[in-house]
Amino acid sequence: AQRVTQPEKLLSVFKGAPVELKCNYSYSGSPELFWYVQYSRQRLQLLLRHISRESIKGFTADLNKGETSFHLKKPFAQEEDSAMYYCALSGVVGGGNKLTFGTGTQLKVEL
Amino acid sequence: DTAVSQTPKYLVTQMGNDKSIKCEQNLGHDTMYWYKQDSKKFLxxxxSYNNKELIINETVPNRFSPKSPDKAHLNLHINSLELGDSAVYFCASSQAGNxxxxxxxxxxxxx
Known part of the structure; x- marks a missing residue:
């Protein structure tokens, strides 16, 4: 079974402060992990995926297989980062790819 | 615009009614999905359909029946609507596991 855990429902930080959104996963195979972002009343959009190892909008995430984690980090939070962030794991299920989402973390960046 | 589109955007209806939500993608993807996001933002x-074939069915009540007339469309029909069906429903598409x-x-x- 594949599972994604995001322990924080809400994370509130001040503008300019560092941000870390936690994500832990459970999967027996080789995981493919993603971070999706949902701005207020908008569609989900991909923020980044671990295999591309990119930095998008200043965010980075490193896959740590030893700790089964894929935490999302940004050194200096901006007001426009306020959104709902979902960690997701893609695994093969029944011949298809299944994306399992964590419960999401609402990030609120305050002035 | 190349994208995934859904209609309607809002749907308000009485318990017991039957309703449909339509989804279309013009990205040329071979796999389409339906997700439910509840009031707590759980997604x-x-x-999941791949080339018009059902590949993932996640213990959803059989009042929910997806239909894929072609690769670009995946509609969701819901019979005998219940209060607990109130949610935001997202359609998605991908090319294989991307x-x-x-x-x-x-x-x-x-x-």
């Missing part, structure tokens, strides 16, 4: 996969692109969502309210 869970319901169905990044999933989401539609804008359909906010269903059952009264």
């Amino acid at each position: 869970k996969i319901m169905f 990044e999933q692109f989401f539609g804008p969502g359909t906010r269903l309210t059952v009264l």
Whole structure:
């Protein structure tokens, strides 16, 4: 079974402060992990995926297989980062790819 | 615009009614999905279709019936609507196991 855990429902930080959104996963195979972002009343959009190892909008995430984690980090939070962030794991299920989402973390960046 | 589109955007209806939500993608993807996002923002996969064939069915009540007339369309029909069906329903598409692109969502309210 594949599972994604995001322990924080809400994370509130001040503008300019560092941000870390936690994500832990459970999967027996080789995981493919993603971070999706949902701005207020908008569609989900991909923020980044671990295999591309990119930095998008200043965010980075490193896959740590030893700790089964894929935490999302940004050194200096901006007001426009306020959104709902979902960690997701893609695994093969029944011949298809299944994306399992964590419960999401609402990030609120305050002035 | 190349994208995933859903209609309607909002749907308000009475308990017991039957309703449909339509989804279309013009990205040329071979896999389409339906997700349910509940009031707590939990996001869970319901169905996945690959080339018009059902490949994932996540213990969804059989009142929910997806239909894929072709690769570009995946519609969701719901019979005998219940209060607990109130949620935002997102359609998504991907090419094989790659990044999933989401539609804008359909906010269903059952009264």
